[in-house]
Amino acid sequence: MKYRKLGRSGLKVSEIGLGSWLTYGSATSEEAARACMHKAYELGVNFFDTSNSYTGAEEVMGSTLKSYSRSSYVLATKLFFPQGSGPNERGLSRKHIVEQCEASLKRLGTDYIDLYQCHRFDSETPVEETLRALDDLQAQGKILYAGVSEWTAAQIAEASGISKRLNLRPLISNQPIYNMFERYIEREGVIEQCEQEGLGLIVFSPLAQGILTGKYKPGQQIPEGTRAANNQTNGVINSYLREDVLQCTVQLSEMANELGTTLSQFALAWILRQPAVSSAIIGSSRPVQIEENLKAIELKLTPDIISETEKILSSISHFAPMR
Template identity: 80%
Template structure:
């Protein structure tokens, strides 16, 4: 395994992280989830990501990681989305941040959270209120670092400026969607702004919800055991199941084969080509998937391969920022 610093902080995370969105606590049995967590840990993955909005995921991840020394892994979770019917049961107010940190600590079965992330931007909460609450949690030792997820370049710049003016501990990460098709962080200056603010990127959906594994073929039926065939998980992947996208993945798979790698390994290496990306978060329902994906860290992409990749990807357009 290889590790990268998370932004300007001293924290080091594995280039491949294991996430729990749409898998642990819902679509995958807990025993299988623990098998995946165990194999990931054995292979050197130290970054594990979840959220209070993923049903049952924090509990499953917490129980799975309980077998290992707490200092040996980086545990990340998030808050923002509604946790109840009340007007204060959502967002990034001080009240909600404080209450949800306590709730996540209980569900995870731990004394502290390594990385506590704002799952989305909250236009109803003053940024200084949000940043002060996160800073107070850090001072209390309940979280070690704070980050955000899917914030725009402008929102990140404003938070960095306010935090500096108030002498608060800086945010160290942003978690956006990023893969060969979803590239808004390149177009909208998010990568550059994160670099300026000293924030690393821990990107999710680097395999486009499984489309960049090559399992979905143009003109063929969806595999019965796939994420796209599962009503609990297919609401995200459906946006990728277009003939132009699938035709593109077939060409990308051919290019990956020339290099001696699978499409998923190639797609992860493509994401990790960005020096500002600290970790690419994968989901896994089988330990073997983790073993295959980790081979991506061996692959270095030449300028010629990157140029050929861009030629193939130029046939696909129309993906918008995830908000």
Template identity: 75%
Template sequence: MKYRRLGKSGLKVSEIGLGSWLTYGTATAAETAQACIHKAYDLGINFFDTANAYNNGEAEKVMGSALKSYTRSSYVLATKVFFAMGSGPNERGLSRKHIIEQCEASLKRLGTDYIDLYQCHRFDAETPVEETLRALDDLTAQGKVLYTGISEWSAEQIADAASISKRLGLRPLVSNQPIYNMFERYIEREDVLQASEREGMGQVVFSPLAQGVLTGKYKPGQAIPTDSRAANDKTNGVINSYMREDVLQVAEKLEQLAAGIGASLSQFALAWVLRQPGVSSAIIGSSRPSQIEENVKAVELKLTDDVLAQTEAILAEVREFAPLR
């Protein structure tokens, strides 16, 4: 495994991280989820990402239980706050009340004294950014949170938050968690990468394999494998947006290109994401330990300028792909 600094902070995270969205606590049995987490740790992955909203806290419980086996200082544990955790008017968003209360709830579910990276899961237009940033700073001062970040904020929102933090003398945000893969590249087009770099923030990207489409398991003109995420009614809502014939045809061409350099499509897709210097970690999901064993090999794969040019030519066929945001 290789490690990169999280933005300009001193924290180092594995180039491949393990996430729990749509898997742990939901579609993957607890025993299998624990096996995946243990395999990831054994392979050198130190960055583990979850969120309070993933299956209403169940993913945090699974992640925390599995990581109990290891020395707390040996891994980086990330979770998030924003989405509704109840029906009440204050049980969602980024108000001080919701952030503080959900941090305490996440700590209990995770079974830990502190969260390494606490992230705002989305932008909250109904709460002043200053209120959100002060709450995060207070949690950091209390030692309950070590670093703070955001997810899916625009370049303008990132710049505004950084300006407020500097004006108030608050600890800076160190990361952004956007969707980023060969099909969904808005962070390149909409200056998110540039804004983040200016403010010292690293990207910990999710869905780098486009919900499994960039693994080669889904083929154009063929039925969806019965044991896949796309065939599971609990998890196929997101992946369905990728299940287009043109997208699957492009994935097949990319798989052929990957084979030409001795790599699997998933390794190729992850190496493509990691080619971006602003990316600190690519977060994968996994329902089997063998998937993690294959994916971590991506950190050794270097893509030449010629291969990258061929990749762009293939991807040009789906430039109008609509983002999942």
């Protein structure tokens, strides 16, 4: 495994991290989830990501990681989405941040959270209120670092300016969606803003919900047992099941074959070509998938390969940002 610093902080995270969105606590059995986490840890993964909005995932992840020394892994979770029907049971107010931090600590079974992330931007709460609450939690030792997810370049710039003015601990990360098909962080200046403000990128869905594994073919039925065939998890992946995307995937698979690698490894190496990316979060339902995906860290893409890849990807129309 290889590790990169998370932004300008001193925290080092594995180039491949393991997430729990749409898998652990819901679509994947608890036994399979634990097996995947153990395999990931054994292979050097030290970054594990979850959220209070992923049903049951914090409990499964926290209890599984208790098998290991707490200092040996980086545990990240998030808050923002509704946790009840009340007006204060959502968003990034001080009340919700403090209460949800305590709730996540209990579910995770730990004394502190390494990285606490704002899952989305809250337009109803002053950014200063949110940042002060996060800073207070850091002062109390309940969280070590704070980050955001799916924030725009302007929102990141605003938060950075407030942190500097008030001498608050800075944000160290942003978690956006990023893969060969969804590239708004390139077009909208998010990568440049994160680099300027010292935030590392922890990207999710690097394999486009499994599309970039090559298992879905144009003109063919969706394979049984896949994420797209599961009514619990196919809401997001359905947006990728377009003819232009699937045809593009065929060409990318051919490139991967020429390189002597798999499409998933190729797609992850393409993500890791970006110096601003600290870690790419994969999801997995089987340990063998983790073993395969982690081989991507050894694959280096030359400028010629990247250029040829861009020609193939140029046929894909833009996806709208996931906000």
